[in-house]
Amino acid sequence: MSQLLEVNGISVTFDGFRAINNLSFNIGRAELRAIIGPNGAGKTTFMDIVTGKTKPDEGTVLWGEMSRNLIGMNEARIAQEGIGRKFQKPTVFEDQSVEDNLLMALRNNRRAFAVLFWKPTDADMNRVSELAAEIGLSNALGRKAGELSHGQKQWLEIGMLLAQEPKLLLVDEPAAGMTPEEREKTTDILVEAAKTRAVVVVEHDMEFVRRLNCKVTVLHEGSVLAEGSLDHVTANKQVIDVYLGR
């Protein structure tokens, strides 16, 4: 079975501190995966490497059918390859309307000249309304993103991710700051999205991970400690020691 993303033996050192240590990780084409691990385990840094923000000192990140190495490509290029990313802290364009945020994310030609002459087609507008309905922001399309509640911003960012139609979604702590109902809805959106693409969710909250009901990778000090079902990894002695036991 060919994998969508194969991360092999990557390491990265910040000022002598090894944040990622010989980490390997695979994910298939339509798979939901949770990554858990204590603070500072390297979860965000792992996403930084896959999305081109941080260059690893060694290792390869192979992508897609052709197994192309993503290392050395810039962020924009990697995003165009089909990797979308949601940040830990919601980052939407607060000064612009929800609609403009979604339009900007829609999968279209990204080149400056094409964008300059671009006009939304009916299909584009329909897609925006669809997405808005999916993330519960149909009534907020004209509002500035900055006026949204924290949870709504998180959703808007997820909506922007879906608008990009990526093959792989990297979602960093989506449930942070959400109410229990909002969390539930977020789980639904992610589970739905993973039916047609690969989704990697970084999360702290065990309840949330349990509801995702998927394979779990436990990260600790920059490498994989255990991998398997949630019950499997939570039964692991080492995992209990470093993470759950505390």
Add this chain to the structure above:
Amino acid sequence: MNRSFIGRNPSILIFLLVLAIFTIGVTFMSEAFGAGMISTSFVKTLGKTLCLALVAVAMDLIWGYAGILSLGHFAFFGLGGYMIGMWLMYERTREIVESSMMEAPIPPTEQEIVDGIGNQIFGVVGSSEFPAVWAFADSLVLQLALVVLVPGLLAFVFGWLAFRSRVTGVYLSILTQAMTLALSLYLFQNDSGLRGNNGLSGLQNLPGLDDVSQDYVSMWFFWGSALALALGYVFAAWIVSGKFGSVIRGIRDNEARVRFLGYSVEGYKLFLFTVTAMIAGIAGALYYPQAGIINPAEIAPIASIYLAVWVAIGGRGRLYGAVIGAVFVSLVSTYFTGGQAPDINLGFYTIQWVDWWTILLGLSFVLVTLFAPQGIGGLFDLVSGRHHPDRHGADLGPDHGSLREEEAEE
């Protein structure tokens, strides 16, 4: 989204209307075409002010919308002026040289004429040879092309180096200042080929139009400046109205996020930096024939800083704000520095505005930045807030801090 470009941006129509009324008003009050209430030299001041408004629009695009605080756009403005100045000076000198040589018994050869022009133009810097940069000075078309190409190329090369290395923020501003300083120091040298600190002069005289009085010439340039401002404004408004505008505002607010959406941030910055440099070049090419003279002091780093101050005072991130800032500050500045403002005698000290104006301007800049970041343009929000109660029915937002509906009801 389905409404037209103008429909979505009513401020464009208002701006064009105000500009048209202003232009017609000045025309009917001018020496040439009207009652003569406005002196020719003041028509020139107004025409120059319109050019400054145009370069301020460019500055607003790059700074107010894309968040790149370029402190070098006046260098592009000056380069535009130099490019048109070369043609004006060359052709004008040719006329003078030709008419004086015609009186000689033997008709001069082409080479003698060119040598004569060279002597006239470069005598002040102790030379008579035409430097290579003057190669196209006899062609109006080519020099007009250079008005946009030279600033554009400089901006492209500079931008390519700076943006590719991801220089941002204050470091980029410092780099643009360094570029500006280097350019002006270079032009100050006598062997720069552009007459060193003498600069180019006599630019108000149009070749072949000796018998047309400056009353008329000033109006032509005034109209030309008004037209250029109108076109530049609409062009800038078009750039920022669509998705391109969304992307550059996104770059201003969070450039990393824009990258992860798949947009090549560097490409967008480079595009905008180059285009705005070209607009600045056009503005400069219209400005200096009205000023009559250009020299390297015009390109001094401080000029580009003033440009940023105008845009900040007018209100960045809105095009009419840039225009208001440039017009307001430059006219007030002319008033204070032109010796027209009466000195204030405090008994123990006399405030002379020529000296104190800069301090007043600096102080206003600090106050605006601290207390009214929207600038003068922010005043329009108060007005439009009252006239567009469209927000009725919209919910008030998650936290009740955003009192949009109440504001609209006033």
